[in-house]
Amino acid sequence: MTNTKSIQPILVAIDFSEDSEAALLWASNYTKLTKSPLIILHVVHDPADAPGFYRREEDDWSEPMAVVANRMAKDFMKKMYDKNPTLAPLLEARLEFVQGLPPGRIVEFAEKVQAQIIVIGSCGRSGLTHILLGSVAERVAQISKIPVVIVKDTAKQGDINE
């Protein structure tokens, strides 16, 4: 009975950023340890402060954003497989999409699937923007009853000299 939590999935929320990569990597490794299912969630939402997130130059601009989001997620996952070919949970993970406002949706989704933890990239804004707008990760941590792990892309900070 030491393993009762393994049935509850680990939910990792991604926005295709470098911090998301770090979060997904952390969640995959944690999944390996706990043998829990992994659910990868992307909340389709065009950010208020930078509209046009799903309008990449190479895409057809008349395509619905949800379709573009799906493609972006698949590209992101392919990049992750290529970088980490031996990380099995990445291949077995369930990729999910919901529409709405990211913090609320992530927490709501996590509760619905009875996730044991939420893993999210820190995706930090800094300075005044941070004071004014905060970050999705912080908001998730504030409103979630489920434990939240906020992961930072340490390479970006120059902390790792491996």
Add this chain to the structure above:
Amino acid sequence: MSNPFASLELWGGLFGGLALFLFGMDIMTKALKLVAGDHMKDLLARFTRNRFVGAGMGAIITSIIQSSSVTTVLLVGFISAGIMSMAQSVPVIIGANIGTTITAQILAFKVTKLALLLIAGGFFLTLTSKKSSRRQYGFMILGLGLVFYGMSVMSDGMKPLRSYDTFINFMTTLESPALAICIGAAFTAIIQSSSATTGILIVMAGQGLLGLESAIALTLGSNIGTCITAGLAAIGKPREAVRTAAVHTLFNVLGAVLWIGLIPQLAELTRWLSPVHNELSGVARLAAESPRQIANAHTFFNFANAFIFIGFTTQIARLVEWIIPDKPIRLNEDFIPKFLDESLLSTPSIALENASREISRMGTYTRSMVDESMPLALTGTLMEVQKIAEKDKVIDSLHHHIIDYLSMISSSDISSDQSKKLVNLIQIANGLERIGDRIATDLVVSSLKRINERVTISPQTTRVLMKFHFEVIKALDSALTAVTNGDKNLAENVRAMKGDVARMNKEITRYEIERLTADAPNRIATYAREVEIVDIFDNIFRIVRQITRFQTNQEKNAMEDSASKTAEPQEQ
């Protein structure tokens, strides 16, 4: 004004003119949307990353279609379709009000004289043009003519109002800006066109019936009233679309609130900016100067509002997201196990029952997937094929949960009987998962090939394959009932179906070979697909038989156990 005919002339002129105005607007907008609708979609989606470009786009599109509410309704439509986001729409909405100023400026010219000429010209163009686009231009001109003519009819109808005391008294109440804003908003909400309200105000001012201050307040109100159209269009639409309608309302309400205390100053400024007619005096001077002053005031505050609010698009979007939160998530609950209660793991017998129930649920999904799969393999579209592959995700998820649950039961203290049952349950779950996989991989690949190669399965072959499919479904149904109810006889029946299915398979193979030698179009590709389909369903049938074997094993084990238990006391 006691003369009933005078009253008829007044109301007839007012409402008849308004009807012509709105009818003209409608004709013009419809024609414009037909000519430029697709371009607008592309323009809006492409150029709304930058807020200034977005506002410019909103202004240009609105000045062409002459209606900010139509622009917002278009946005609501694009957002509902997922082509645009609410965040992208904010600057467009801000820019749209700038676009409406063009209409007001045109209406302030003495355009009514052109009305009949435009109607005649537009009508002539629609009659003589064979090309659809040119006919639509004809309708645009005709619509514009009707708008102007409507204004002229209203203007003539209103002349007697100059001597109508009740009306004059009512107009003096409009000196209260709050009341005037409310009346302007209510009137515009009813007629659903702020341009029409501005048009009427210009007409009234042209008759010397309305002061500039009251006209400004009424125009501010009309900006609020015009929001009703997009609000109505957003009913029942996705949250993002509702938020866009809310942005429109919020922007216009805030815009009106901002100016409510500055109306006298705005009036002074526009008087100073607009042409003066010193040669005239009294009502005649008011009539000559007011229309342009109203149009200029309208232009000034709409430009000013746009310049002020363009700096706060993010905040407006955030505020609206806060005011209108998401609806509760509607998740596919199928993915989540219903019976695997972790608190019951300490009672393995109940936990095993739970796992069995969940497997039965998984079986129901597998059954519906198998049921849909044959018609799909024969005639399914690309979308339908992709959809069935999604269904396998549910089966995979349930399988994952069930195996996890069973492995947790196995790590607790269980009897050998329970252990055997547990192994059987794992094998049954594995079997169901393999059936889902066969469909999601092999059958989907085969169907995609059929679609790509444009293979059409003949009605005769369809009949034969459907018969085969029917047998597989029958076997699966019996197997699932056998598993759920622990019915050994049913399980045996399925195992006995082997001979029938093998015979049917042979018949189909013979039939396929006969068809291959016949002169049928695309016959090699058709043959390959048909053989593939038979193979997949034959494979599914084999898995179903294996599932029933686990069931009969379970029964056998149970019987052996009970036999040994009853034998034991005898031995004692």
